[in-house]
Amino acid sequence: MEISYEPLELRVRNTLNIAHEGFSDDVFHNVLVRLEHEGVTGLGESAPFFIYGENQRTVLAALETLAPVVRKAGDPWRAERLVEELDRALGRNWSAKAAVEMALYDLQGKLCEKPLHCMLGLRAKDTPLSNFTLYLDGTEALHDQLRLVADWPVLKIKLGGPNDLEVMDLVRSEAPRAVVRVDANAAWEPRQALEMIRILVDYEVEFVEQPLPAGDIDGMKWLHSRSPLPVIADESCLRLEDVPQLCGRFDGINIKLTKCGGIRHALKMIACARALGLKVMLGCMVESSISLSAAGQISPLADYLDLDGNTLLEQDPFVGMKFDRCRLTLPAEPGLGVRPAG
Ligand SMILES: [Mg+2]
The missing domain is CATH 3.20.20.120 (Enolase-like C-terminal domain)
Incomplete structure (x- = not known):
């Protein structure tokens, strides 16, 4: 399996305000992840939020660490094992790992031509x-x-x-x-x-x-x-x-x-x-x-x-x-x- 990732900037129509320490924003800095296997591409997304200790920069850095684990795994059908290996390779960084896993499930579904549900x-x-x-x-x-x-x-x-x-x-x-x-x-x-x-x-x-x-x-x-x-x-x-x-x-x-x-x-x-x-x-x-x-x-x-x-x-x-x-x-x-x- 090959992995690639890039920033995904999402602009909202209206500035969002919530009760967290005056939080207010109109651009959200997410990350797009792609996993490729035998010509098929799975898509995943990280939506980091500061109160959980992640942001776009930490997600991109985490993916640098996780990428060799994904490449080494090779087989997209070892999901349980791969998720364990990702958790072992890097603590926390849950949003980054969620994006990789999402892309893996997307890839699996596409390989066997079935919706994930x-x-x-x-x-x-x-x-x-x-x-x-x-x-x-x-x-x-x-x-x-x-x-x-x-x-x-x-x-x-x-x-x-x-x-x-x-x-x-x-x-x-x-x-x-x-x-x-x-x-x-x-x-x-x-x-x-x-x-x-x-x-x-x-x-x-x-x-x-x-x-x-x-x-x-x-x-x-x-x-x-x-x-x-x-x-x-x-x-x-x-x-x-x-x-x-x-x-x-x-x-x-x-x-x-x-x-x-x-x-x-x-x-x-x-x-x-x-x-x-x-x-x-x-x-x-x-x-x-x-x-x-x-x-x-x-x-x-x-x-x-x-x-x-x-x-x-x-x-x-x-x-x-x-x-x-x-x-x-x-x-x-x-x-x-x-x-x-x-
Ligand atoms: Mg809530």
Whole structure:
């Protein structure tokens, strides 16, 4: 197998604002990975995020280290072994390793001419609806955005800003029938979170994602035992080893390929969550159709989906899984089912 990689710059239509230390950006610096074997090319994507300790520069450096391991592996059918070897060659760098594994699965699917979800024994029609996410863009921009999506079935609202209740009033007045989820992105303290969640019940919110800072596990135990709404771990749940301690502190986990190291790790997290009675959400970062279609391939296993990351892009350089008013259509093409746009 041969491996190559290059920066993949993704510009979003509107600047994204979330509650993490004033995070605001309009270009996302991802990395495209290609694996080639016998004239067939598999595509993968890394979507590094600074709060998880990675960026485009660290991903490119990690791929320099991982490339000889991939070349030496030779055979694309030794996925389990190769994933172990990648983990041994380099600790952490989960987003870089996820991209290699994604490309490997794409390659395998193309070699045997089957979509990955078929190879995993999953049916495309079992994919649940995905939410569409609205960001902290100020009430005026939010109002404009809400007008476009008011009749979409599932919305996720980023809270943790200075005017959360104003935002919720606006959401419910514009989208009275939508299922509404809230993501606080670790913005609240325990008592403030409980107070907010009690208020959010009146807005018929379905669940609240990551109300407290990632490491506040004690705070989550306190909050979980009192919360009238389900709470889902995102920043508190990166990889498989995090899952057991979240039981009794959260009702579910948000798995992202870029956090956990790829599809194989994600499948293990899903199995662990199910054994512990936790709900499973699959999420994304700002990503092209490559990463989103990879997550889409295992989406029939999830209870909740947040796979809208490419709808935010000015232009997605790839075509794959379709997002239409929260309904996802998995590609019928082999592997991840992704090809360059245009
Ligand atoms: Mg989140």
